[in-house]
Amino acid sequence: MHTPVTRISATEAAFRAIRDLIDDDAISPGDRLPGELTLAKQFGVSRSVVREALHACATLGLTETRSGSGTYVVSKTPSGVSEFGGFDPDHLMEARIHVEVPTAGHAAQRRTAAELDAMRRLLSRMLDTTVLHDWVRLDRDFHTLIAEASHNSVLLSITASMRRSLDLQSEFLNITQARQLDSDVEHAAIFAAIEACDRAGAERAALQHIEAVASAIRAGR
Numbered sequence: 350m351h352t353p354v355t356r357i358s359a360t361e362a363a364f365r366a367i368r369d370l371i372d373d374d375a376i377s378p379g380d381r382l383p384g385e386l387t388l389a390k391q392f393g394v395s396r397s398v399v400r401e402a403l404h405a406c407a408t409l410g411l412t413e414t415r416s417g418s419g420t421y422v423v424s425k426t427p428s429g430v431s432e433f434g435g436f437d438p439d440h441l442m443e444a445r446i447h448v449e450v451p452t453a454g455h456a457a458q459r460r461t462a463a464e465l466d467a468m469r470r471l472l473s474r475m476l477d478t479t480v481l482h483d484w485v486r487l488d489r490d491f492h493t494l495i496a497e498a499s500h501n502s503v504l505l506s507i508t509a510s511m512r513r514s515l516d517l518q519s520e521f522l523n524i525t526q527a528r529q530l531d532s533d534v535e536h537a538a539i540f541a542a543i544e545a546c547d548r549a550g551a552e553r554a555a556l557q558h559i560e561a562v563a564s565a566i567r568a569g570r
Contacts, residue, residue: 358479358480358481358484358523358524358529359394359395359398359479359480359481360394360398360401360402360405360481360523360524361402361481361523361524361527362392362394363388363392363394363398363399363401363402364402364405364406364524364525366388366391366392366402367382367388367399367402367403367406368406368411370382371406371411371412371422371425372425376422376425377422377425378422378423378424378425379421379422380421380422381418381419381420381421381422382403382412382419382420382421382422384419385399385400385403385420401481401520401524402524403420405521405524405525408521409427409428409525410423410424410427410428411423411424411425411426411427411428433514433515433517433518433521434513434514434517435514436514438518438563438566439563441511441514441515441518442559442562442563442566444511445511445515445559445562446556446559448504448507448508448511449492449495449508449555449559450552450555450556450559451499451504451552452495452496452499452501452504452508452555453495453499453539453542453543453551453552453554453555454548454549454551454552454555455498455499455500455501455504455548456495456496456498456499456543456551457542457543457545457546457547457548457550457551458546458548459498459499459500460498460543460544461498464494464497464498465498465543465544467494468491468494468495468498468540468543469540471487471490471491471494472491472533472536472537472540474487475487475488475491475533475536476533481520481523481524482520484523484529485516485519485520485523488516488519488532488536489512489515489516489519491536492508492512492515493505493508493509493512495539495543496508496509498543518562518566519532522562522565522566526565526568528562528565531561532558532562535554535557535558535561536558538554538557538558539551539554539555539558541554542554
């Protein structure tokens with residue numbers, strides 16, 4: 350039996366490496382980490398990738414970056430996520446249930462053949478990418494397409510207004526909880542129900558996706 354190979358993004362790999370560095374017995378709270386350029390060379394990634402990974406560490410309460418001084422270890426134990434784009438994660442999940450679940454249901458009843466084709470192409474591209482920012486952008490586009498396929502302008506407007514915070518959440522979870530592959534599977538289930546004109550199935554799949562994301566956020570606390 351062959352063991353499947355799990356692809357991870359460069360940012361996720363850098364995050365794991367920094368977590369290992371923080372967990373090292375030689376590092377204590379208050380210590381300064383090596384600079385971004387040094388870490389980039391050490392991990393064989395770009396400086397922007399290291400910056401994203403450090404931002405995820407800061408979101409977890411592990412590090413703090415001080416302007417002109419560097420990045421310092423604040424804690425060796427994650428303290429949890431308090432907000433995404435200014436919103437409490439629990440509040441975002443509550444809103445998603447009330448917006449995305451009925452949106453998926455409407456899309457199952459109202460989608461056009463062209464909208465289905467666009468969703469199918471997006472899902473294929475998401476499966477093929479390991480570049481974090483590309484995947485997050487495609488994730489945003491997929492959920493936007495579902496909202497467009499609902500043919501409800503209010504739901505589309507609300508979906509668009511939520512995306513900045515949800516993009517931050519998606520990026521964070523893909524770095525820290527390796528959610529990309531699970532999300533791909535969940536998105537495929539939503540699409541399959543929409544394609545089958547199965548309103549109840551689309552709503553159920555959307556709810557399962559949101560609940561899985563909520564569980565991942567709770568796991569990081």
